[in-house]
Amino acid sequence: MSLIGIWYIGELGLGLGLGLGFVQIFNLIVPQNLEIKAQKSEKFRIGVLGASGYTGSEIIRLIASHPNYQITLMTADRKAGLSIGSVFPHLVRQDLPDMVAVKDADFSPVDAVFCCLPHGTTQEIIKGLPSSLKIVDLSADFRLQDVAEYEEWYGQPHRAQELQKEAVYGLTEICRPEIQNARLVANPGCYPTSIQLPLIPLIKANLIEVKNIIIDSKSGVSGAGRGAKEANLYTEIAEGIHSYGVTRHRHGKSQACFRHHSQTMKRSNLFPIGDFQCQIEQGLSEAAKSKVTVSFTPHLMPMSRGMQSTIYVEMAPGASTEDLYQHLRHFYEKEEFVVLLGKNEVPHTRHVRGSNYCLINVFPDRIPGRAIIISVIDNLVKGASGQALQNLNLMMEKMALNFNASAVYSLQNLPSFRRTQSCILSWKPNQLCQNTPRVFCSMNMAADQSGDSRKLSIGDVVEKARRLWDSSPQPVKSFPWNKTLDNFIQLVVDLVLAVFKYLSIPLFTVTSISEMSYCAHERKLYLIPLPFLVGVAVAGVLKDAALGSSPYLEHAEVPWHLIAVVIFFTLLKFPGPYYPYWGRIFIPHFANGALLRTLWFMFLWSRRPRRTSENNQPALMTDNHKTDEA
Numbered sequence: 182m183s184l185i186g187i188w189y190i191g192e193l194g195l196g197l198g199l200g201l202g203f204v205q206i207f208n209l210i211v212p213q214n215l216e217i218k219a220q221k222s223e224k225f226r227i228g229v230l231g232a233s234g235y236t237g238s239e240i241i242r243l244i245a246s247h248p249n250y251q252i253t254l255m256t257a258d259r260k261a262g263l264s265i266g267s268v269f270p271h272l273v274r275q276d277l278p279d280m281v282a283v284k285d286a287d288f289s290p291v292d293a294v295f296c297c298l299p300h301g302t303t304q305e306i307i308k309g310l311p312s313s314l315k316i317v318d319l320s321a322d323f324r325l326q327d328v329a330e331y332e333e334w335y336g337q338p339h340r341a342q343e344l345q346k347e348a349v350y351g352l353t354e355i356c357r358p359e360i361q362n363a364r365l366v367a368n369p370g371c372y373p374t375s376i377q378l379p380l381i382p383l384i385k386a387n388l389i390e391v392k393n394i395i396i397d398s399k400s401g402v403s404g405a406g407r408g409a410k411e412a413n414l415y416t417e418i419a420e421g422i423h424s425y426g427v428t429r430h431r432h433g434k435s436q437a438c439f440r441h442h443s444q445t446m447k448r449s450n451l452f453p454i455g456d457f458q459c460q461i462e463q464g465l466s467e468a469a470k471s472k473v474t475v476s477f478t479p480h481l482m483p484m485s486r487g488m489q490s491t492i493y494v495e496m497a498p499g500a501s502t503e504d505l506y507q508h509l510r511h512f513y514e515k516e517e518f519v520v521l522l523g524k525n526e527v528p529h530t531r532h533v534r535g536s537n538y539c540l541i542n543v544f545p546d547r548i549p550g551r552a553i554i555i556s557v558i559d560n561l562v563k564g565a566s567g568q569a570l571q572n573l574n575l576m577m578e579k580m581a582l583n584f585n586a587s588a589v590y591s592l593q594n595l596p597s598f599r600r601t602q603s604c605i606l607s608w609k610p611n612q613l614c615q616n617t618p619r620v621f622c623s624m625n626m627a628a629d630q631s632g633d634s635r636k637l638s639i640g641d642v643v644e645k646a647r648r649l650w651d652s653s654p655q656p657v658k659s660f661p662w663n664k665t666l667d668n669f670i671q672l673v674v675d676l677v678l679a680v681f682k683y684l685s686i687p688l689f690t691v692t693s694i695s696e697m698s699y700c701a702h703e704r705k706l707y708l709i710p711l712p713f714l715v716g717v718a719v720a721g722v723l724k725d726a727a728l729g730s731s732p733y734l735e736h737a738e739v740p741w742h743l744i745a746v747v748i749f750f751t752l753l754k755f756p757g758p759y760y761p762y763w764g765r766i767f768i769p770h771f772a773n774g775a776l777l778r779t780l781w782f783m784f785l786w787s788r789r790p791r792r793t794s795e796n797n798q799p800a801l802m803t804d805n806h807k808t809d810e811a
C-alpha cells in the first residue's frame with residue numbers, strides 16, 4: 182500500500198515536473214509570447230447629430246470625461262457653422278470641431294453617432310449614413326416595431342423600413358444582450374424609461390395585475406426640446422402645472438393627435454404625438470405576453486429638468502408591497518443606475534438632476550391590494566443622453582475587443598472601458614473634479630443637486646484616483662509605469678519557473694524510484710528496460726510521423742507536435758495504479774521512455790539555429806526552394 186502511495190505521488194510529481202519543464206522550454210522558444218505590449222489606447226470617434234439641442238449638449242457634457250470616446254463631428258441645423266461654446270457656454274473649454282449641417286458632414290472620421298434630431302427628420306438622415314456606423318437614435322423614429330403602426334400615427338410611410346427591422350429597443354437594464362449585438366439602437370423616451378424600469382420586472386414576475394395600471398407622469402420643460410414654442414414660454418409654464426395629451430399622449434395611448442403646445446402653430450408645423458401601439462404598452466405587453474393597456478397622463482412642471490412617474494397598480498393575489506419592493510431591489514441590485522431607496526424614502530427629482538440614476542420606491546396604497554410606485558429620473562440623462570451613452574458603451578464593448586486585437590489591449594484596457602459604463606455616468610458635476618476642463622451641466626445645476634449623497638460608488642474612488650493622477654508632477658506621469666509593471670511580472674514568472682525547473686529533477690528521481698520499487702516488489706525489475714526502450718522508439722516514430730504529416734511544424738514557433746506527445750504520455754501515466762497487473766509493470770515505464778525522449782527532442786528544439794528575418798519564408802518547402810538551396 183505504501184509503495185503504491187509513493188508510486189502515485191511520484192507519478193504526479195513527474196507529470197508536474199515535466200509540464201513545468203515544458204513551460205520553461207516554451208518560454209525559451211517563444212519569449213515574445215510573454216511580452217506584454219504597453220499600447221497607448223486609441224479612442225472611438227463619435228459624431229453627435231443635433232449637437233445644438235438639449236440632448237445633444239448633454240451627450241457632449243457626458244463624453245467630455247469619457248476615457249474612450251472623442252467627438253470628431255457635430256451637426257446642427259439653424260446653428261450650423263457655430264462653435265459649441267457659443268451655443269452652450271458651459272462647453273466653451275471643450276476642444277471640439279465647429280458644428281456643420283448634416284449635408285456637409287464628413288462621416289469618414291466617425292465610428293459611432295448619437296442621433297439627437299427631431300422625429301421624422303431622423304429616418305431620412307439615418308438612412309443616408311454609412312452602414313459601418315454604430316447608431317444610437319434618441320428620437321421616436323425606430324421605437325415602434327411595426328412600421329404599419331408608424332404610418333398610421335405619423336400619416337406617412339416609414340422611410341427606413343429595412344433599418345426598422347434591425348433596430349433594437351434601448352432600455353438598457355432590460356434589453357442589455359440585444360443592445361450589445363446591435364448596430365442601431367432606438368433609445369427609449371423619458372416617460373417610457375421612468376415607467377418601464379419599475380413595471381417590467383414586476384409584470385414578468387406576475388407580482389402585479391396588468392389591468393388597471395394608472396400612470397401619472399410629470400416632466401420638466403426641457404423634455405420639449407430647445408426649439409422656441411409659445412407653449413414653453415416662461416409665462417406659460419411658471420407658477421402652475423398642467424396636464425397635456427390627456428387620453429391621447431403618444432407614449433401612452435392611441436389616438437392620432439398633436440402635441441398640445443403646438444396647437445397655436447400652423448397645422449403644417451404640428452407634431453404628431455400618437456404612436457398606435459405606443460412604447461409603454463409595447464414594452465409592458467411584451468413583458469406580460471398579452472396586450473396591456475394603461476391609463477397615462479403626462480404633466481408639464483415649472484422646472485427645467487427632471488421627471489417623476491407615480492404609478493398605481495393592483496397587486497397579484499397574495500402579493501404584498503414588500504414582495505414588490507424586494508423583487509425590484511433584487512432585480513436591480515447589480516445595476517449601477519437603478520436604485521431602490523430605503524423604506525419610506527420618497528424619490529425626489531432634485532436628487533437625480535444631472536445624474537443617470539433612476540430612483541424608485543414602492544408604497545402601500547390605502548386601498549387594500551393596491552400599491553404606489555414612484556420613479557424619478559432626469560429626463561435629459563437617464564431619460565435620453567445618459568441612457569444613450571450606456572447603450573453605446575455596450576455596443577462598443579465588442580468592438581473594443583477587436584479594436585487592437587494584436588496587442589494585449591483588450592486585457593489591459595477593457596476593464597477601464599467597462600468601468601466607464603458606471604463611472605462616466607455617475608460623475609457628479611460640481612462635486613468631483615474630472616479631467617480638466619470641468620464641464621458643468623447647462624441648466625440650473627447647483628452643487629449637491631445632482632447625486633445621491635448616500636452613494637459612494639467605486640466610480641467615485643476611481644475618479645479620485647484619476648484626480649490624483651492629473652495633479653501629479655510631470656516626472657511621475659512620464660515614468661514608464663507600464664514597462665515597470667511588465668518587468669515585474671516577467672521577474673515573478675521567471676522566478677516561479679526557475680523554482681519549478683529545479684524541483685522537477687528531484688520529482689523525476691522520486692518517480693523513477695517509486696516505479697522501480699513497485700517492480701522490485703513484484704520481482705519484475707529485469708523487465709523495465711523493455712517497455713522503456715519501446716517508449717523511446719515510439720516517441721521517435723511519433724515525432725517523425727508528425728513532421729511528415731505537416732511540413733509547417735519543422736519551422737513553427739512552438740513545437741506543438743512535441744507538446745501533444747508529452748500530453749498524451751502524461752495522461753497515459755496518470756491512471757497507473759488502476760491498470761491491471763501487467764499494465765502497471767509495463768505502461769509507466771513505456772510512458773517514461775517516451776517522455777524522456779520527447780524532452781530530449783524539446784531540448785534540441787530550443788538549441789536549434791534560429792532563422793533570420795530574411796530567411797523567414799520557407800515554412801512550406803516547395804520544390805523551387807529545395808532546388809535553390811541545393
Ligand SMILES: NC(=O)C1=CN([C@@H]2O[C@H](COP(=O)(O)OP(=O)(O)OC[C@H]3O[C@@H](n4cnc5c(N)ncnc54)[C@H](OP(=O)(O)O)[C@@H]3O)[C@@H](O)[C@H]2O)C=CC1
Nearest residue numbers: 231233234235236257258259260297319320404406407565
Ligand atoms: N428633451 C428630452 O427630454 C428628450 C428628447 N428626446 C428626443 O431626442 C431628440 C432630440 O431632442 P432635443 O435635444 O430635446 O431637441 P432640441 O430641439 O433641443 O434639438 C434638436 C436638434 O436637432 C437639430 N435639428 C432640428 N431640425 C433639424 C433638421 N431638419 N435637420 C438637421 N438637424 C435638425 C437642431 O439644430 P438647431 O438647433 O441648429 O436648429 C438641434 O441640434 C428628439 O427626437 C426628442 O424627442 C428623447 C428623450 C428625452
Ligand SMILES: CC(=O)N[C@@H](CCC(=O)OP(=O)(O)O)C(=O)O
Nearest residue numbers: 320321370371372400401404405
Ligand atoms: C415635456 C415634453 O414635451 N416632453 C416630450 C417628451 C420627451 C420624451 O420623452 O422624449 P421623446 O419625445 O423622444 O419620447 C413630449 O411630451 O413629447
